[in-house]
Every structure is written in C-alpha cells, then in structure tokens.
Amino acid sequence: MSEILAILVFPGGLFLLAGGMMYEWADRKLIARLQNRVGPRWFQPLADVVKLLVKEEVIPSGVSTFLFVVLPIVALAGALTSALYVPLAGLAPTFSFSGDLIVALYLLSLLTLCTGLAGSNTTDSFSLVGATRTLTQLFSYEAPFLVALLGPAIAAGSWQISEVNAYAQSHWMAFLQPVGFVVALIGLLGKLELPPFDSPEAETEIVAGAMTEYSGRGLALFYLGRKVELMVGLTLVASFYLGGLNNPLEFVLKTLVLLLGMSVLQSLMARLRIDQVVGLWWRYGALLVLGQWLVLMLIGGFTS
Amino acid sequence: MIDEKREKFIIPIGPQHPALKEPGHFEFTVDGEIVTAASVRLGYAHRGIEKATESRNWTQNMYLLERICGICSHIHALAYCLGVEKLAGVSAPPRAQAIRVIVAELERIHSHLMWLGVAAHEAGFDTLFMYSWRDREALMDVLESLTGNRVNYSANLIGGVKFDISTDQRDTILRALETLEERSKHYLSIVTSDMVFLRRTRGIGTTSAAQAEKIGLVGPTARASGVARDVRVDAPYAAYVDFPVKLVLHTVGDLESRFVVRINELFESYRLIREILDHMPEGEITARIPRRIKEGETISRVEAPRGELFYFIKSNGSDMPERIKVRTPTMCNMASVPVLGIGQQLADIPMILAGIDPCFSCNDRTTVIHQGEDGDVWTWERLRQHGIDFYRGQP
Numbered sequence: 001m002s003e004i005l006a007i008l009v010f011p012g013g014l015f016l017l018a019g020g021m022m023y024e025w026a027d028r029k030l031i032a033r034l035q036n037r038v039g040p041r042w043f044q045p046l047a048d049v050v051k052l053l054v055k056e057e058v059i060p061s062g063v064s065t066f067l068f069v070v071l072p073i074v075a076l077a078g079a080l081t082s083a084l085y086v087p088l089a090g091l092a093p094t095f096s097f098s099g100d101l102i103v104a105l106y107l108l109s110l111l112t113l114c115t116g117l118a119g120s121n122t123t124d125s126f127s128l129v130g131a132t133r134t135l136t137q138l139f140s141y142e143a144p145f146l147v148a149l150l151g152p153a154i155a156a157g158s159w160q161i162s163e164v165n166a167y168a169q170s171h172w173m174a175f176l177q178p179v180g181f182v183v184a185l186i187g188l189l190g191k192l193e194l195p196p197f198d199s200p201e202a203e204t205e206i207v208a209g210a211m212t213e214y215s216g217r218g219l220a221l222f223y224l225g226r227k228v229e230l231m232v233g234l235t236l237v238a239s240f241y242l243g244g245l246n247n248p249l250e251f252v253l254k255t256l257v258l259l260l261g262m263s264v265l266q267s268l269m270a271r272l273r274i275d276q277v278v279g280l281w282w283r284y285g286a287l288l289v290l291g292q293w294l295v296l297m298l299i300g301g302f303t304s
Numbered sequence: 305m306i307d308e309k310r311e312k313f314i315i316p317i318g319p320q321h322p323a324l325k326e327p328g329h330f331e332f333t334v335d336g337e338i339v340t341a342a343s344v345r346l347g348y349a350h351r352g353i354e355k356a357t358e359s360r361n362w363t364q365n366m367y368l369l370e371r372i373c374g375i376c377s378h379i380h381a382l383a384y385c386l387g388v389e390k391l392a393g394v395s396a397p398p399r400a401q402a403i404r405v406i407v408a409e410l411e412r413i414h415s416h417l418m419w420l421g422v423a424a425h426e427a428g429f430d431t432l433f434m435y436s437w438r439d440r441e442a443l444m445d446v447l448e449s450l451t452g453n454r455v456n457y458s459a460n461l462i463g464g465v466k467f468d469i470s471t472d473q474r475d476t477i478l479r480a481l482e483t484l485e486e487r488s489k490h491y492l493s494i495v496t497s498d499m500v501f502l503r504r505t506r507g508i509g510t511t512s513a514a515q516a517e518k519i520g521l522v523g524p525t526a527r528a529s530g531v532a533r534d535v536r537v538d539a540p541y542a543a544y545v546d547f548p549v550k551l552v553l554h555t556v557g558d559l560e561s562r563f564v565v566r567i568n569e570l571f572e573s574y575r576l577i578r579e580i581l582d583h584m585p586e587g588e589i590t591a592r593i594p595r596r597i598k599e600g601e602t603i604s605r606v607e608a609p610r611g612e613l614f615y616f617i618k619s620n621g622s623d624m625p626e627r628i629k630v631r632t633p634t635m636c637n638m639a640s641v642p643v644l645g646i647g648q649q650l651a652d653i654p655m656i657l658a659g660i661d662p663c664f665s666c667n668d669r670t671t672v673i674h675q676g677e678d679g680d681v682w683t684w685e686r687l688r689q690h691g692i693d694f695y696r697g698q699p
Contacts (some may be wrong), residue, residue, distance in 0.1 A: 125313065125316070195428055195430075199428075205651055205653065207322055269429070271429070271651075273503075275337065
C-alpha cells in the first residue's frame with residue numbers, strides 16, 4: 001500500500017508533477033527578471049499543460065502511429081521513475097540499491113532518447129534536423145556529465161545515491177571538486193536543452209526541432225517529462241555537490257540556489273551551434289573532468 | 305532516413321517561420337548541417353502600392369507611401385516629398401529641412417536598435433534582445449512626444465514639416481540621447497567582447513568588398529564590407545548639405561562588423577542630432593506648394609536605415625502622379641543571402657538573413673504567381689476583368 005502511495009502521490013506522481021511545474025515556473029520567472037521582463041504567473045506551467053491536454057492531438061501522415069503515441073509516455077515514465085532513486089525533498093530515496101546512480105542517470109537520458117526517436121519518426125525536415133541535433137548533443141554531454149557525477153561517488157566510495165548523499169553532508173563537493181561541479185551544472189543545462197545548449201530546438205532555425213510535429217497530449221507529456229527531469233536533475237546535483245540533502249528546507253534552498261545559477265547561465269549566453277557544443281564538451285568538458293578524476297585518484301592513492 | 309546520394313534534403317524557411325517576422329520563402333538544401341544550395345522567393349506581401357498612388361493626389365500619396373514600411377516610414381515620405389518638391393521647383397525652408405533630418409536620424413537610431421535586438425534573438429541571445437528593445441523605448445517616447453506617433457510619424461508635408469521643435473522638446477531629445485549613448489557603448493562592448501556571441505558572429509558570412517560591389521549591396525551591409533556607399537555623403541540632401549555626416553566603415557565584412565557598423569552609426573547619429581539642435585536654422589517651417597505639379601520626371605535618393613532608398617516620380621501636370629517607382633534597400637541586399645548562405649552552417653543562416661536587416665513587405669513591388677516558359681502579357685482590361693471574376697468566384 002505504501003509503495004503504491006509512494007509511486008502515485010509522494011515522492012512519485014503528483015508531487016513530482018506539481019514540483020516540476022513549480023521549478024519550471026521559478027526558472028522562467030528568474031530568467032524573465034534577469035532579462036528585465038515581468039515573467040509568467042505561478043500557475044502558467046499548469047495552464048500550459050491543461051491547455052495542451054485539451055487540444056486535439058494531430059498524428060501526421062507517414063509516421064509509425066504506435067511509436068508516435070508511445071514515445072512521450074515512455075519519456076515521462078523514465079523521468080518519473082528516476083525520481084524514485086534520488087533524495088527528493090531531502091527525504092531518503094524510496095528505492096535504493098547499490099549502483100542506483102547509473103540506473104537513475106540512464107532513466108534520465110531516456111527522455112532525450114525518446115525526443116530524438118520521436119523526431120526521426122516523422123518525415124518533417126525540421127524534426128529530422130532537430131532529432132539529429134538532439135542525439136548528437138546526447139552523445140556529447142552524456143559522458144562528461146556522468147563522469148562529473150561519478151566524482152563524488154568515487155570520493156564517497158559508493159555508487160549508491162543515498163550513501164553519496166550521506167557522505168556529501170560532511171564534505172562540500174562543490175569546493176573539493178569545483179571542476180566536476182561546473183561540468184555537472186552545465187551538463188544539466190545540456191540535458192534539459194536549455195540555452196546556450198538549445199540548438200536542438202532553436203526556434204529561429206528549425207522551429208521546435210524534434211517536437212515540431214507534436215501537439216496536444218504528446219507534447220504535454222514531453223513537456224511534463226522535461227519539468228520532472230529539471231527537478232530530479234537539480235536534486236541529484238544539489239545532493240552530490242552542495243553538502244547533501246537531509247531535510248525539506250535544505251532541499252528547497254539548495255535546489256533554488258542551483259536553479260538561480262542555471263538561470264544566470266541561460267540568460268548570459270547566446271545559443272551555441274551544434275558543432276560548437278560537441279567541441280566544447282569533448283575538448284574542454286570531458287578533458288577537464290577526466291583530469292580532475294585523475295588528480296583525485298592520485299591523491300586517494302597517496303593518502304590511503 | 306535520407307538517401308544521401310540522390311535525394312536532396314531541403315529545409316524550407318517561410319513563408320511562415322519563427323525566424324521571419326514577415327513572409328518570405330527560402331529553401332536551403334543541406335548536407336548534414338552544411339548548406340549546399342539556397343533559393344529565395346519573395347512577393348508574399350505585395351500590396352500594389354505603386355499602382356494605388358496613381359489614383360490618389362499628391363498629398364494623399366504621402367500618407368500612403370509612408371506606410372510602405374513600418375520601421376523606416378519617415379524616410380519614405382521624405383524621399384517622396386523631396387522628389388515632388390524638386391518637380392515643383394520649390395524647396396522646403398532650412399528649418400524644415402533640419403527637422404526632417406532630426407526625425408530621419410531618430411528613426412535610424414530606432415531602426416538600428418531594433419535590428420540589434422532581432423539579430424541577437426536569431427543567435428539565441430535573448431537577453432541582449434530584451435535590453436536593447438527596452439532602451440529603444442526611450443527613443444519611441446521622444447518620437448511620440450515630437451510627432452504624436454510611435455511609428456508612422458507623419459512629420460512631412462510637401463514643402464515642409466508639420467511641427468516645430470520647441471526648447472522643451474529639444475531638452476527631451478538631448479536627455480534621451482544621453483541615456484542611449486551610454487547604453488550603445490555598453491552594447492558595442494558586448495558585441496565585440498562576449499566570447500559566446502563572437503563565436504556566432506566573427507568570421508561568419510564574410511563578404512569581401514569586391515563581392516559586395518558585385519552583388520550591389522547598399523547601406524550598413526555594404527559599409528561593413530568596406531564599400532564607402534552612403535547617400536548622405538555621396539549626394540547630400542535636405543540638411544545633410546549643411547551638417548555633413550561622417551561615413552562609418554568597417555573592412556572585415558563578417559556579421560560582427562555589421563554589428564559594429566550599425567552601432568557606430570548610432571554614435572554618428574547622436575552627434576549629428578546634437579549638432580543640428582545646437583545650430584537650428586531659424587525661420588518658417590513650410591513653403592507654399594501648388595496643387596498641381598508641373599509635368600516632368602525625377603529621381604529622389606535618400607539613405608534609409610537599411611541603405612539607399614530610390615524613388616522615381618513622374619508627373620503629367622495633374623494633381624495625381626503618372627507613375628511612382630520605389631526600390632527599397634532590402635531588394636538590393638537580398639541577393640546576398642543565397643550567395644553567402646552556401647557553405648555555411650544551417651544554424652548561421654538566420655543570422656546571415658537578419659544581418660542585412662530585411663524588410664520583406666517594403667521590398668515586394670511585384671509578385672510571381674506562375675513560373676513557366678509561356679509568357680503572356682495581359683492588358684489592363686483583361687486583368688481587371690480577371691479580378692472581378694475571381695472575387696465573384698466564377699472564372
């Protein structure tokens with residue numbers, strides 16, 4: 001019974017959806033204020049989702065209807081499931097086992113993968129270019145992001161999220177592994193396709209990228225998945241790098257600080273081209289974080 | 305996905321597309337992310353204004369022609385008024401000419417600031433977009449307080465201007481210019497030093513001076529490539545004769561230099577407006593003009609914010625023109641888009657397009673509805689009958 005409740009209401013299901021919307025609103029509002037705009041009201045993300053759900057879903061010709069309908073569901077399910085392994089709201093994760101970090105990270109990537117597949121499923125040229133860019137970007141940020149999150153895990157000596165979280169409470173990883181922190185933060189921007197990594201959905205070039213042909217329910221599900229992923233990603237990075245999360249107040253404060261940092265980055269920069277994104281990640285991101293890893297290994301080797 | 309060898313993969317941009325604020329159609333053939341061929345089709349916003357001028361009198365036409373462009377409305381009316389005045393053998397008094405130039409330069413500032421925002425938005429740099437448009441509001445308020453309107457200012461009369469500039473208004477303008485100059489300096493430092501933004505502008509869409517001459521670029525787009533071409537300098541009109549303009553040039557020709565040229569032109573406009581306000585000629589602001597304009601034809605050229613604006617005006621001695629031909633700067637600059645686009649990344653195309661500061665509805669003087677070999681010239685009667693039948697729904 002309690003497990004069903006955990007999946008449907010808290011920390012899964014309703015809580016995640018509502019939380020995701022609030023984080024998205026905070027993100028939009030912060031960027032708007034940084035850009036000298038007024039920004040949306042607090043219920044705007046909910047209104048957007050409700051509006052999309054009410055709208056007719058157009059299934060374009062020339063697509064596999066099964067994939068077209070199923071992909072958004074899989075994407076949202078992946079994002080929701082990943083939330084069960086992270087210390088949401090500063091409470092202990094619902095499910096926890098050794099190595100759940102890798103599972104959670106790959107569940108988070110499912111959304112991007114589904115977006116890419118959804119784009120390549122249609123025959124529209126904007127979608128195809130968008131899908132190519134989405135998948136290209138996935139291959140460029142995924143490895144550095146993973147390595148950046150493994151940094152604290154190695155320091156903690158465990159690949160279990162709850163144990164890393166407990167270890168981080170006595171070690172502020174943002175100061176011990178600053179490179180990893182920056183890479184993880186920027187990697188989160190890439191994962192969520194936020195500026196400056198929004199070339200997969202650059203509206204001035206390819207309209208909405210892989211999402212161009214989606215409308216109504218499918219689009220709403222993808223958007224919800226994105227919102228949930230924002231919340232889960234923030235939780236993960238905050239618990240690993242910002243001194244762990246062990247109560248709801250800490251959770252809200254630390255994730256909001258992270259979100260503020262992300263909003264500033266988003267409004268500071270112009271959009272990078274896809275070739276520049278790949279270059280940035282492999283030339284700097286991956287090398288820096290691997291360099292830091294090496295240093296950690298060496299220090300670990302000498303001290304132990 | 306794509307049969308690379310045989311099938312061409314075409315990205316259509318327009319007539320409806322988020323990158324375009326006005327309708328135009330571009331087809332870019334891409335190989336991966338690289339553009340290999342490009343074509344342009346215009347004519348979606350053809351409004352038949354040239355024909356409409358032939359059934360309106362000289363004064364009415366001023367209002368019609370001012371509405372060719374929403375951004376550079378004053379300069380259209382100015383080109384028209386200067387042409388008609390030349391035909392009538394009258395010239396507006398010096399104070400009127402000075403006020404015309406002040407409004408024209410204010411319009412240039414407003415147009416360039418707007419372009420800065422749009423171009424930044426095409427590069428995904430929305431913060432610069434929002435900031436430059438916020439600062440532009442100061443100028444819109446000045447224009448509104450001077451003329452009563454934010455866009456179609458309607459400042460001109462044939463033979464003069466409609467309003468004088470009082471001392472109070474002079475102070476308002478100077479105050480606004482001070483703020484804007486401060487902000488423009490900031491923007492200049494952003495577009496020349498922001499590392500991420502420079503990666504999107506430096507070395508992209510580079511046009512050499514020879515290429516610019518060959519394509520026939522005009523305005524800031526040509527000046528960014530080192531082509532010294534500015535009607536205000538080459539053939540001064542109105543008050544530019546007494547208050548000369550310094551030509552702003554940049555030699556690199558890439559997108560960055562287009563930003564630099566336009567922002568430096570802002571400083572030149574600020575300087576010019578201040579100089580004119582300090583040495584305003586005294587006297588009348590209107591001259592008497594006959595209702596019927598003497599028979600003859602003339603050419604009137606002015607420098608619009610986007611480049612050379614060309615008017616051909618022919619009068620048959622009545623109170624209506626016989627023929628008015630307009631060529632806007634976008635028409636000249638548009639040819640550079642398919643030429644420069646080839647070999648560039650798809651992501652840079654919106655920037656290259658925005659780099660010429662396109663204004664589609666201004667440049668649409670004609671529309672092609674059928675492309676084919678069989679040429680067929682219709683008489684005016686047949687065209688009229690076709691129109692009547694078409695709208696009755698019985699061809």
